[in-house]
Amino acid sequence: MTTIDLEEQFMKRVAADEKVEPKDWMPEKYRKTLIRQIAQHAHSEVVGMLPEANYISRAPSLRRKAALLAKIQDEGGHGLYLYCAAETLGVERDTLIEELHSGKAKYSSIFNYPTLSWADMGAIGWLVDGAAILNQVPLCKCSYGPYARAMVRVCKEESFHQRQGYEILLTLCNGSADQKQMAQDSLNRWWWPSLMMFGPSDADSTNSEYSMKTKIKRFSNDELRQKFVDATKPQADILGLTIPDPDLKFNEQTRHWEYGEIDWEEFHNVVQGNGVCNKIRLRERNEAWDNGKWVREAATAYAEKREQRKNESKQVA
Amino acid sequence: MNSKKNYILHLADNGLILAQRLGEWCGHGPVLEQDIALTNIALDVLGQARYFYQYAAEVDGQGKEEDFYAYFRDEREFKNFLLIEQPNGDWAHTIMRQFFYDNFMQLVYTSLLSSSDKQIAAIASKAIKEVNYHLKFSSEWVIRMGDGTDESHKRIQDAANNLWEYTGEFFVPTTYETEMASKGIAPNIASLKNDWHTRGNEIFSEATLQVPQATWFQSGGKTGTHTEYLGIMLTDLQYLQRAYPGNSW
Numbered sequence: 001m002t003t004i005d006l007e008e009q010f011m012k013r014v015a016a017d018e019k020v021e022p023k024d025w026m027p028e029k030y031r032k033t034l035i036r037q038i039a040q041h042a043h044s045e046v047v048g049m050l051p052e053a054n055y056i057s058r059a060p061s062l063r064r065k066a067a068l069l070a071k072i073q074d075e076g077g078h079g080l081y082l083y084c085a086a087e088t089l090g091v092e093r094d095t096l097i098e099e100l101h102s103g104k105a106k107y108s109s110i111f112n113y114p115t116l117s118w119a120d121m122g123a124i125g126w127l128v129d130g131a132a133i134l135n136q137v138p139l140c141k142c143s144y145g146p147y148a149r150a151m152v153r154v155c156k157e158e159s160f161h162q163r164q165g166y167e168i169l170l171t172l173c174n175g176s177a178d179q180k181q182m183a184q185d186s187l188n189r190w191w192w193p194s195l196m197m198f199g200p201s202d203a204d205s206t207n208s209e210y211s212m213k214t215k216i217k218r219f220s221n222d223e224l225r226q227k228f229v230d231a232t233k234p235q236a237d238i239l240g241l242t243i244p245d246p247d248l249k250f251n252e253q254t255r256h257w258e259y260g261e262i263d264w265e266e267f268h269n270v271v272q273g274n275g276v277c278n279k280i281r282l283r284e285r286n287e288a289w290d291n292g293k294w295v296r297e298a299a300t301a302y303a304e305k306r307e308q309r310k311n312e313s314k315q316v317a
Numbered sequence: 318m319n320s321k322k323n324y325i326l327h328l329a330d331n332g333l334i335l336a337q338r339l340g341e342w343c344g345h346g347p348v349l350e351q352d353i354a355l356t357n358i359a360l361d362v363l364g365q366a367r368y369f370y371q372y373a374a375e376v377d378g379q380g381k382e383e384d385f386y387a388y389f390r391d392e393r394e395f396k397n398f399l400l401i402e403q404p405n406g407d408w409a410h411t412i413m414r415q416f417f418y419d420n421f422m423q424l425v426y427t428s429l430l431s432s433s434d435k436q437i438a439a440i441a442s443k444a445i446k447e448v449n450y451h452l453k454f455s456s457e458w459v460i461r462m463g464d465g466t467d468e469s470h471k472r473i474q475d476a477a478n479n480l481w482e483y484t485g486e487f488f489v490p491t492t493y494e495t496e497m498a499s500k501g502i503a504p505n506i507a508s509l510k511n512d513w514h515t516r517g518n519e520i521f522s523e524a525t526l527q528v529p530q531a532t533w534f535q536s537g538g539k540t541g542t543h544t545e546y547l548g549i550m551l552t553d554l555q556y557l558q559r560a561y562p563g564n565s566w
């Protein structure tokens with residue numbers, strides 16, 4: 001079969017909602033698009049551990065400390081499944097990690113904002129995990145089997161994280177004036193970056209069209225963003241917090257919440273590396289990796305020695 | 318009654334302070350799998366600490382809850398081992414600290430299974446499964462580093478040499494431990510010394526490491542005289558509760 005036939009057959013299968021599996025033939029562009037997206041997703045999980053890890057030592061109760069540790073650990077686990085899913089496409093985890101550390105690969109810009117109070121642990125769960133869920137639920141039906149399956153497990157945990165985050169804020173909002181102020185300040189800082197998590201608006205989105213066609217992606221950035229705003233506004237009302245958008249209003253006709261203009265300049269700036277924490281996050285990741293080099297080498301050396309000894313003892317026997 | 322409370326707090330403080338240290342690794346491990354493994358241990362020892370604080374609250378009878386003991390006691394009231402509050406250092410120091418501790422706590426929890434105090438025995442029966450796993454994990458890493466590369470061998474040997482002086486405290490009973498032992502609530506810890514050494518020696522020998530020979534040991538952690546590290550850890554740990562007292566979180 002020619003490549004053109006193969007490609008045609010592939011597109012037919014995808015259109016019929018059949019899953020693509022690692023051993024199946026796939027167009028190079030599809031493979032590359034997936035690797036880029038899955039790796040970016042994996043990196044986001046791992047870099048995303050850092051802003052929350054900032055509050056482990058200061059968690060205000062033992063119950064919260066345990067929940068936060070477990071949450072961050074889950075994110076590490078998500079990173080792990082995603083790297084495994086990427087590996088099924090013929091790329092090594094270490095290669096992807098090096099691309100992250102050199103700054104070549106991207107991760108979600110949201111993690112380039114700093115965590116400045118305990119309320120941020122709530123806001124991250126509620127808004128950031130919440131936005132992640134909206135991005136990820138459709139991925140459970142993504143055309144690539146291993147990615148779709150990884151997402152099913154990830155989404156279950158993300159919705160738990162979101163409820164946990166919301167509950168942190170609920171407790172603060174039912175608490176003292178200081179606590180409520182902490183929660184409002186946190187929403188003020190995380191609201192707009194959360195909206196930016198859905199990516200550029202559809203008119204400016206360069207990677208979307210191919211991803212939609214091959215069913216890697218199933219909703220546009222703007223559709224997902226709208227869903228997020230619609231879902232979040234009533235939740236903010238229950239908390240008694242004000243969303244920091246003076247233009248936010250309900251459109252009776254469309255039954256949607258219309259939001260104000262997103263600051264795309266800020267978005268592009270952070271993507272390009274100018275966020276408050278871009279350099280700090282990458283430095284921290286690089287340091288962890290570099291400091292771990294001798295540990296990884298020791299583990300490999302020991303495994304090799306063991307293997308060798310096993311073979312030697314077999315020969316003797 | 319005070320001895321019992323103190324003994325339970327000693328067990329609780331060890332778990333909390335160790336979790337606090339291990340939590341510093343979260344997101345910074347040498348490889349994702351080990352990052353996750355260490356957080357697992359942090360969660361286990363934090364869980365143990367919470368059971369003990371809850372029981373301490375009950376024994377104390379002041380109507381306090383677990384967080385009171387973690388967040389509103391001062392440095393001089395904390396009863397954890399000096400070993401536990403030592404900084405993480407490199408992976409070798411973290412693992413060696415863990416190995417010394419696990420090797421000891423596995424013996425402690427084993428004997429607490431038959432404690433005359435039912436609640437302590439019940440906590441021990443849950444903790445023993447976790448500690449068995451921790452000991453396996455830390456032993457394997459000691460061996461892997463000792464018998465790995467020249468660099469890892471040197472680092473893990475250094476860690477053993479540096480941390481050794483904090484292990485003597487394990488075996489010298491405080492008055493509260495002596496009283497608890499006499500009531501069959503706690504083990505006679507001096508009697509655990511031989512087993513601790515025997516098992517440690519086995520792992521060190523497999524790891525091709527030298528057992529440190531120093532005979533001077535630091536002490537004081539169990540009675541609240543700590544190294545300078547603990548105060549800083551508590552400042553961090555207790556900050557929110559102390560800055561905004563009387564709130565729930």
Ligand SMILES: [Fe+2]
Pocket residue numbers: 045074075078154158
């Ligand atoms: Fe995640």
Ligand SMILES: [Fe+2]
Pocket residue numbers: 075129157158161
């Ligand atoms: Fe999450």
